[in-house]
Amino acid sequence: MRSVSALAAAALLLLPAYDVASAAEPKKGGILRVYHRDSPGSASIHEGATYSINVPFMPVFNNLVMFKQDVAQNSMESIVPDLAESWAWSADGKKLTFKLKQGVNWHDGKPFTSADVKCTFDMLMGKSQQKFRQNPRKSWYDQVNDVTTSGDFEASFELKRPQPALLTLLASGYTPVYPCHVSPGDMRTKPIGTGPFKFVEFKANESIKLTKNPDYFKKGLPHLDGIEFTIITNRSTAILGFVSGKFDMTFPTEVSIPLLKDVKSQAPNAVCVVEPVNVSTNIIVNSSSPPFDNIDIRRALALSLDRKAFISIMFEGQADIGGTMLPAPGGLWAMPKEMLESIPGYGPDINANREEARKLMQKAGYGPEKRLAVKVATRNIPIYRDPAVILIDQIKGIYIDGELDVVDTAQWFPKVARKDYSLGLNLTGNAVDDPDQSFYENYSCGSERNYTNYCNREIEKLFDEQSVEKDVSKRKKLVWEIDKKLQEDVARPIIFHSRTGSCWQPYVKGITIMVNSSYNGYRYEDVWMDK
Amino acid sequence: MFAYIVRRLVLMFVTLVGISIIIFVLLRVVPGNIVDILFDAAGFVDPTDKANLEKELGLNLPIYVQYLHWIGGLLQGDLGYSYVSEKPALQEILPRIPITARLAALALLFSASIGIPLGVISAVHQGSRLDYALRVVSLSGLSLPSFWLGLLILMASVSLFGAMPIYNPNPQTWTEAFAIYCVPAMAVGFRSAALTMRITRSSMLEILRQDYIRTARAKGASEASVNYRHALKNAILPVITVIGIEAAFLIGGLIVTETVFNIPGVARFLVEALRWRDYPIVQNLVMLIAVVVVVANFTVDMLYAAIDPRIRYTD
Numbered sequence: 001m002r003s004v005s006a007l008a009a010a011a012l013l014l015l016p017a018y019d020v021a022s023a024a025e026p027k028k029g030g031i032l033r034v035y036h037r038d039s040p041g042s043a044s045i046h047e048g049a050t051y052s053i054n055v056p057f058m059p060v061f062n063n064l065v066m067f068k069q070d071v072a073q074n075s076m077e078s079i080v081p082d083l084a085e086s087w088a089w090s091a092d093g094k095k096l097t098f099k100l101k102q103g104v105n106w107h108d109g110k111p112f113t114s115a116d117v118k119c120t121f122d123m124l125m126g127k128s129q130q131k132f133r134q135n136p137r138k139s140w141y142d143q144v145n146d147v148t149t150s151g152d153f154e155a156s157f158e159l160k161r162p163q164p165a166l167l168t169l170l171a172s173g174y175t176p177v178y179p180c181h182v183s184p185g186d187m188r189t190k191p192i193g194t195g196p197f198k199f200v201e202f203k204a205n206e207s208i209k210l211t212k213n214p215d216y217f218k219k220g221l222p223h224l225d226g227i228e229f230t231i232i233t234n235r236s237t238a239i240l241g242f243v244s245g246k247f248d249m250t251f252p253t254e255v256s257i258p259l260l261k262d263v264k265s266q267a268p269n270a271v272c273v274v275e276p277v278n279v280s281t282n283i284i285v286n287s288s289s290p291p292f293d294n295i296d297i298r299r300a301l302a303l304s305l306d307r308k309a310f311i312s313i314m315f316e317g318q319a320d321i322g323g324t325m326l327p328a329p330g331g332l333w334a335m336p337k338e339m340l341e342s343i344p345g346y347g348p349d350i351n352a353n354r355e356e357a358r359k360l361m362q363k364a365g366y367g368p369e370k371r372l373a374v375k376v377a378t379r380n381i382p383i384y385r386d387p388a389v390i391l392i393d394q395i396k397g398i399y400i401d402g403e404l405d406v407v408d409t410a411q412w413f414p415k416v417a418r419k420d421y422s423l424g425l426n427l428t429g430n431a432v433d434d435p436d437q438s439f440y441e442n443y444s445c446g447s448e449r450n451y452t453n454y455c456n457r458e459i460e461k462l463f464d465e466q467s468v469e470k471d472v473s474k475r476k477k478l479v480w481e482i483d484k485k486l487q488e489d490v491a492r493p494i495i496f497h498s499r500t501g502s503c504w505q506p507y508v509k510g511i512t513i514m515v516n517s518s519y520n521g522y523r524y525e526d527v528w529m530d531k
Numbered sequence: 532m533f534a535y536i537v538r539r540l541v542l543m544f545v546t547l548v549g550i551s552i553i554i555f556v557l558l559r560v561v562p563g564n565i566v567d568i569l570f571d572a573a574g575f576v577d578p579t580d581k582a583n584l585e586k587e588l589g590l591n592l593p594i595y596v597q598y599l600h601w602i603g604g605l606l607q608g609d610l611g612y613s614y615v616s617e618k619p620a621l622q623e624i625l626p627r628i629p630i631t632a633r634l635a636a637l638a639l640l641f642s643a644s645i646g647i648p649l650g651v652i653s654a655v656h657q658g659s660r661l662d663y664a665l666r667v668v669s670l671s672g673l674s675l676p677s678f679w680l681g682l683l684i685l686m687a688s689v690s691l692f693g694a695m696p697i698y699n700p701n702p703q704t705w706t707e708a709f710a711i712y713c714v715p716a717m718a719v720g721f722r723s724a725a726l727t728m729r730i731t732r733s734s735m736l737e738i739l740r741q742d743y744i745r746t747a748r749a750k751g752a753s754e755a756s757v758n759y760r761h762a763l764k765n766a767i768l769p770v771i772t773v774i775g776i777e778a779a780f781l782i783g784g785l786i787v788t789e790t791v792f793n794i795p796g797v798a799r800f801l802v803e804a805l806r807w808r809d810y811p812i813v814q815n816l817v818m819l820i821a822v823v824v825v826v827a828n829f830t831v832d833m834l835y836a837a838i839d840p841r842i843r844y845t846d
Contacts, residue, residue: 039803041568041569041615041807042615042617131583133569133580133583133584133587134569134570134577134580134584135577135580185617188617189616189617189618202616203795204613204615204616204623204800204803205795205799205800205803206795230697230793231793232793233790233799233803234790234791234793236682236685236791237682237685237790237791237792237793240685240686240689240695241695241697241793243689244688244689244693244694244695245693245694246694246695246697266689266690408562408563409568409571410562410563410564410567410568410571410808411562411563411567411571412571413570413571414563414567414570414571448577
């Protein structure tokens, strides 16, 4: 009996050893089969603003630098060279120079040079003759004066002022280098990259196929022979497909918490993780017109929120409460808990908060006899609609009668951009976990995505101050201060930061789901299958 | 007869022109176009970029000019370009037609081959336990939504066989081909089979009470001969009408079934194209469906004459 136990113990000890061994020696070959949640509008990452494009097409490209794909938390420390061999900042922090790898070829055989880097960023900055149909991240390069080249293998970003965070923007899955010799139109339909996988075909509403790039400049990679994405818009069918083994992996970060339970019960061997996706659900308040031009009403609104109720109803408790920046431990820039709880509306005593909210409403002239009627506008899809319904229920307690105004997807952002709403519920996704991207895009005066018209010149000075700061700990303190001020000003009250699930079959190895962005972890060059 | 056919063809042409105008205008009356959707995905609207894109796609032109461009192209076999994939619309639509046609044909076949015999059996055994059982089956067919039935089938196949029929353009075995096409066809055809069965039953019940049926029995004709040769032949006309109408309604069921079973056919493509406001695809697909419906109706009318010699179309 003792020998059997010893044998079992030895076997148990051997298991992790086997795992380590198998992790160290990836097997070659196999097609990774993944279902895709919808048919992306095009194959051009630069022209898109949804990770529906990044997931299937990031493996076709390389960036200058990228977030290390097996490190779950994107940070400055996790940035590694990709097409760049190395990089260096000038002493004044206004020039970032990249030495480029030599001998890299595009999938059509043409050589990659610094001219391609210049072309890509000139196009992103709107400087080149060739134009993207749409250029959603043009503002990322507001501080870039010019991109210059020195020979075929050196490119430099010359900045108007120091911006250390530029490197994180360049590491995003949203920032691949495009070839000069291929038009933006062709990149939308037949993308050419330098990446580990070559584009084979994209059949709208059907499938996207990629095949191994045998000439990939990173020797020994990729491990897979190809990747096939089957487009399945019906979530139930997709999950059943995964459970039945038709797919090796679900679409990343697309499995909701209730569905995750089904997956785990029907496919107990599946590996599933639940991670934050750096998407916040927030309230947009049109502060430029009555009644929300009154700061008291805006504050009352923020005080009425029971964030835990949202999280328990929608995510069975698996979501996070925070400010603008993604909460810890996933987020790098989140305020400390004590600081967060000191913000009005974030304290644990919901009844006291609401009592205060009612007083503010009464001060503004509203009460049980004179209730404020507002339309709560939101996009007509469940992840928007469901929290909007909960919001309407919660604001009832502070004399606000909300009426749900569901807006067709095609009309949602045009409506919001026109400021044709008074109160709305919106989702904001962040491509990188960095304050520069979040603050300038959503809160700076005149920004296209500043839907609430919030404009505070004092706080804008702080945006710049944190942006130029090289010392991370000093920058963090500035970011906390800004985030606290944004919440106190009720610029765009954050309700919660969501978490979602991803699952894969146990034989799929090398998958890392990023914990502070859902846009950057899909190169798949080091993914392999142990079968 | 010839004059009737010519008149029907002219009417068909006028109907199709009318449909083309209605589709074209309705699509543009719905708020939002492809440009709005593309910018919606980006989260903000740059008015200059938006105007440029509208110009590039010809959406800035007056609506009648856009219509004339479309019809002019259509007459020359040029269906335009998909706004989304930027490929010729014909290239996008053509490969999907056989998939949906196969599914629709199988669904109709299923509907007729199940619905008619069961309707006859139910009528012949009126009031029996078998009749009640068949009527329950037909009621369930009419009341179960096809998407729900489709999902049930998928869930059952996963839990019973550990596999599910997901579309594969090149099925390796006949069982795979069966699973890919026949299972969805049954899911979508169940409703029309139920309807066909009910119509067949009521039509048969009416015919079976006719004097000539009693005469046939008195002459010693077998039950099978009475039911199928004498009764069914005369009861079939309303059934053909229903099958013809069902063929037109089938597209609605196919949209759901193609989505649930993930079949890349025309119906699902139409929904996706509508979501993107991909006008060239939607316009041409709706026209295609309109042509199919108009031709199906015409064929049904012609079938009447072929099946029932008493029917003659005159001027």
